[in-house]
Amino acid sequence: MNSVTLNGLLDLINTYNSKDVEKIKKAYEYAKTLHNGQVRQSGEEYITHPLNVAYILAEMHADSDTICAGLLHDTLEDTNITKEDIAHDFNPQIASLVDGVTKLSKMNFSSKEEQNFANTRKIITSISDDVRIIIIKLADRLHNMRTLKFKSAFKQKENSIETMEIFVPLAYLIGAYRIKSELEDISFRYLKPDKYKEIEEKKLSVEENYIECANEMLYKISRILNDREIPNEIKIRIKNIYGIYKRMCEGNKINDIHDLVALKVIVDEIDNCYITLGLIHREYKPINSRFKDYISCPKTNMYSSLHSTVFGPSDTIIQTQIRTFDMDKIASFGLTAYFDTEKGNARETMQKALNEKFQFYKSLSEIDSTFSDNRQFVNQVKYELFSSLIYVYNSNGDVIELPIGSTVIDFAYKLGSEIGNTLVGAVVNDKFVSVDTILHNKDRVKVITNELSFGPRLEWENKVRTSYARTKIKDFYNG
Helix, strand or coil: CCCCCHHHHHHHHHCCCHHHHHHHHHHHHHHHHHCCCCECCCCCECCHHHHHHHHHHHHCCCCHHHHHHHHHCCHHHHCCCCHHHHHHHCCHHHHHHHHHHCCCCHHHCCCHHHHHHHHHHHHHHHHHHCHHHHHHHHHHHHHHHHCHHHCCHHHHHHHHHHHHHHHHHHHHHCCCHHHHHHHHHHHHHHHCHHHHHHHHHHHHHHHHHHHHHHHHHHHHHHHHHHHCCCCEEEEEEECCHHHHHHHHHCCCCHHHCCCCEEEEEEECCHHHHHHHHHHHHHHCCEEEEEEEECCCCCCCCCCCCEEEEEECHHHCEEEEEEEEHHHHHHHHHHHHHHHHHCCCCHHHHHHHHHHHHCHHHHHHHHHHHHCCCHHHHHHHHHHHHHCCEEEEECCCCCEEEEECCCEHHHHHHHHCHHHHHCEEEEEECCEEECCCCECCCCCEEEEEECCCCCCCCHHHHHCCCCHHHHHHHHHHHHC
């Protein structure tokens, strides 16, 4: 990987935000002076780390406050500067962002473990104040993982486990797929090096077999779309190594993974996504069981696309992903795509989107208000939000996100406390079931309520998995 320079950072920023280049240059000089004499374990000057963090943020087209905070993100922890100094020398927003990513002082805790739980809680809950804090933290973690080879073997594994448990789920929840995939692969390489190497070799072999067929499809589909005067861009995507590993753990052979190789077909508008789907199906027969419409029914982290796996040339199976240019930005960057689409208003738009479109956000707020103990909070977040989730449909076809093991009761409270409090039964996949029935991925659920019911039963508290449902059941009896 080529080393990042100040000029490289400024050149990148010039491509989308030339008016703030001097402000960012000032933040760099400020950080460089403060970190003067400090070195990384690689032997490089310490400033190379914040510079790389800023570059990762600039690749997302982050606003100038976010990039300045990326450059300054370690100054409160590693130098004598204060939050008030940063607010005075830059602005209060940058100071708040830097403070948000700064670890809590170990002097406030009786043990390292207690400090770690408190810091993890601070990172996770910072999303409520300003999602840019988590974005900076993800960029910080990504560069630290890229340079993990300079750490001891113990620290490599410790950091990789923490990355998989905390930072990968956070990246997924806000839809930052590029960062998520890279963090997964780096962590996997340190946690299971032999398995990583084995799958990497298999992946390279498959790429050699598939790439000619994928390119043939790319040129053919591009020609068809150009003849129809549909603006388009087509890219080939190979599944990341950890993603392949997960599928193989489910019993798949590498050649049977239907989305191992994908063609990302990007067009100008939604209508043309569906037209393109039809044109592709005329040329390549679809596998009907492998079609997903994430445009009509987006994923819970805003991901939208049409997925259709087709029979390609020479007996290959290739997934086509059809989306608009705006959808493609979200597919790569998730919530951070607003940096590009909402110039100058990104932070407000991101916070609004979190509140209105991301189901995990409401659950996170409920967990935060329920657990005062940091260890309990972190464990519940890992269990309820960061572990395996199921996605079930309500009667309108909307997708509802729940932790695995959730019951009809959890589902009902997810729709609203009044629905949960008057729940008497449900219809799941056209069958009547009891309220404590455990739901599974892709279930279709219609709740049955009765305003004259006695309300939730006390024993429901032991049958739910979500903090929100448990809290509302308690409130009913305590209120």
